[in-house]
Amino acid sequence: MIRHTVLVSFDGVENALVDTVITELRALPGIIPEIQAYVVGRDLALRDDNATVMIAGDFANLDDYQVYSTHPEHVRVIEDHIKPNATGLVRAQVEL
16 A cells, blocks of 8 residues: 655645645545545644645555546646645655
8 A cells, every 4th residue: 555645835825725725635536536545634733834734645556646646637736726836845655
């Protein structure tokens, strides 16, 4: 199993944009059947230096992760909302 984790920072952007990103990402499991588990949430802001949004997805294998990674809807959310507005992004994939 592959776990894909992403932390995205959005500094100085409208809350509505962050809400849109979260809503659109949360819709992906209904569109991409290769996603086995998916958690998307806004940080609780318990520390000043935290990221804004956390994404964690589980995939049966590397092929399923690649389907997700290149899926047009996933790419659209990244291109339309994340890339133009994120001030920081860290991601990692690990085998469970």
